[in-house]
Amino acid sequence: MILIHPYAKKLISGKKNPKNYPYWEELIQKIPKSIHIVQIGIEGEKQLVDDFRKNLPINQLKQLIKDCRIWIGVDSFFQHLAWSENKAGIVLWSVSDPLIYGHTANNNLLKDRVYLAKNQFLWWENTEHNPDAFIKPEEVIKFL
Amino acid sequence: MDKVLCSVATRGRYFTTLPLVLQAIINQTKLPDKLVIFDDNDEPLDMRKEMIYQYFFQILNIKKVEWEWIYAPKKGQHHIHQIANEMGYKWVWRVDDDAIPEPDVLKNLFSYATAIDSIGAVGGSILTPPLQFEGYFPTGKIENIDTEPNIQWSNIEKIKEVDHLHCSFLYRAGVHDYNLGLSRVAHREETLFTYGLKQKGYRILAAPHAITWHLKNPEGGIRSESKKEMYAHDDQIYRNIINYRDKTIIILNCGLGDHIVFNKLLPDIPNPVIFGCYPEIIPCRSIAEAKALFGDIEHWNIYKKMDQWKWTESLENAFRKLYL
Numbered sequence: 001m002i003l004i005h006p007y008a009k010k011l012i013s014g015k016k017n018p019k020n021y022p023y024w025e026e027l028i029q030k031i032p033k034s035i036h037i038v039q040i041g042i043e044g045e046k047q048l049v050d051d052f053r054k055n056l057p058i059n060q061l062k063q064l065i066k067d068c069r070i071w072i073g074v075d076s077f078f079q080h081l082a083w084s085e086n087k088a089g090i091v092l093w094s095v096s097d098p099l100i101y102g103h104t105a106n107n108n109l110l111k112d113r114v115y116l117a118k119n120q121f122l123w124w125e126n127t128e129h130n131p132d133a134f135i136k137p138e139e140v141i142k143f144l
Numbered sequence: 145m146d147k148v149l150c151s152v153a154t155r156g157r158y159f160t161t162l163p164l165v166l167q168a169i170i171n172q173t174k175l176p177d178k179l180v181i182f183d184d185n186d187e188p189l190d191m192r193k194e195m196i197y198q199y200f201f202q203i204l205n206i207k208k209v210e211w212e213w214i215y216a217p218k219k220g221q222h223h224i225h226q227i228a229n230e231m232g233y234k235w236v237w238r239v240d241d242d243a244i245p246e247p248d249v250l251k252n253l254f255s256y257a258t259a260i261d262s263i264g265a266v267g268g269s270i271l272t273p274p275l276q277f278e279g280y281f282p283t284g285k286i287e288n289i290d291t292e293p294n295i296q297w298s299n300i301e302k303i304k305e306v307d308h309l310h311c312s313f314l315y316r317a318g319v320h321d322y323n324l325g326l327s328r329v330a331h332r333e334e335t336l337f338t339y340g341l342k343q344k345g346y347r348i349l350a351a352p353h354a355i356t357w358h359l360k361n362p363e364g365g366i367r368s369e370s371k372k373e374m375y376a377h378d379d380q381i382y383r384n385i386i387n388y389r390d391k392t393i394i395i396l397n398c399g400l401g402d403h404i405v406f407n408k409l410l411p412d413i414p415n416p417v418i419f420g421c422y423p424e425i426i427p428c429r430s431i432a433e434a435k436a437l438f439g440d441i442e443h444w445n446i447y448k449k450m451d452q453w454k455w456t457e458s459l460e461n462a463f464r465k466l467y468l
Contacts, residue, residue, distance in 0.1 A: 077401035084404050121451040
């Protein structure tokens with residue numbers, strides 16, 4: 001089973017979080033159908049696979065982390081939770097710096113440091129979502 | 145190079161003690177690299193139009209001391225000192241606007257600060273005529289603050305390590321913040337600041353041969369407020385912080401992921417008392433309670449700290465720097 005955590009926290013402004021990976025549909029298409037994918041997230045987020053588990057408490061998330069073969073996510077609390085459970089995965093980066101917010105145990109896929117936000121320590125409200133800042137699905141799939 | 149900023153906060157003393165203070169600074173045997181005057185007057189004047197001040201500014205230029213006159217935000221002197229604290233100098237010499245340093249004060253304070261390892265702050269005697277506190281032998285311990293005069297109020301004859309200082313001292317800038325949760329009167333702000341430096345592992349010294357004369361004046365002054373409730377508010381914050389002095393106060397006013405990262409280093413932290421947002425990750429008390437107890441909780445804002453430190457390492461290491 002592969003666990004995906006596609007979306008970072010919603011912004012107060014309602015704008016798209018610049019850390020949200022824009023190519024999930026294409027990436028999921030490239031994963032063999034025989035592999036069960038579980039999406040985790042919260043109510044209101046776009047459903048990408050049949051098995052979407054919403055609003056799970058921390059202990060259930062930890063159990064899913066234990067049970068999965070690998071996980072894929074964006075820079076959000078989930079990558080930290082998986083790290084605390086000693087389960088390596090794939091993190092899809094864009095504007096936040098994996099050297100600061102990432103964990104070396106993971107595959108931190110950053111397209112180019114040129115896309116990193118100049119100030120890493122402000123809210124993400126004023127940073128625009130840029131699909132070009134992300135690595136393409138065909139690159140991600142090589143790491144699975 | 146250990147650059148020194150001299151910072152003077154002033155209110156209501158344009159034509160009484162402030163000129164004497166500026167003259168004393170100009171006549172130091174070691175000059176600061178820059179003098180900044182924070183004007184906290186309700187109706188600030190352009191002092192470039194006053195003859196005496198014109199001379200002061202010219203002499204500063206001749207002596208190649210950079211100077212700046214800043215109209216202050218009128219939120220209390222703790223806000224002013226925090227601005228100075230963040231101006232990028234290694235040391236800040238804060239001088240009150242009614243305290244006249246003898247010519248060798250900065251030279252001597254600076255020599256102690258740079259000759260001894262890990263100095264956080266060093267202050268000399270602040271003497272108010274007629275002398276009242278000779279013959280006392282204060283310990284300078286924080287637990288004795290209610291029962292003894294401040295060590296700076298008498299003639300300091302030999303160097304002594306203390307827990308806190310009272311006023312007009314030289315301090316290491318940029319390593320500890322002033323408590324901006326205090327009211328406009330900023331009661332106990334120096335004590336909290338210098339004791340905070342000590343809690344961060346820096347040494348606080350009361351030093352001899354650095355006498356400043358305090359021309360106590362009920363008129364004017366940065367603390368010219370009389371509201372008792374402000375003093376009571378600030379004193380309560382002071383007492384709360386001191387009551388937790390044997391604990392490591394941890395305030396996680398940040399995201400869920402930050403709590404998870406912090407949790408990894410929790411076993412290394414001595415006597416933690418935690419205030420946070422996600423008790424399901426770390427058992428904690430509320431952020432509202434932390435604000436009520438300690439006033440300003442920005443000292444513990446990990447993102448503000450990383451920004452200040454121009455941080456490039458991991459978030460986990462930033463937490464280690466803040467708490468260990």
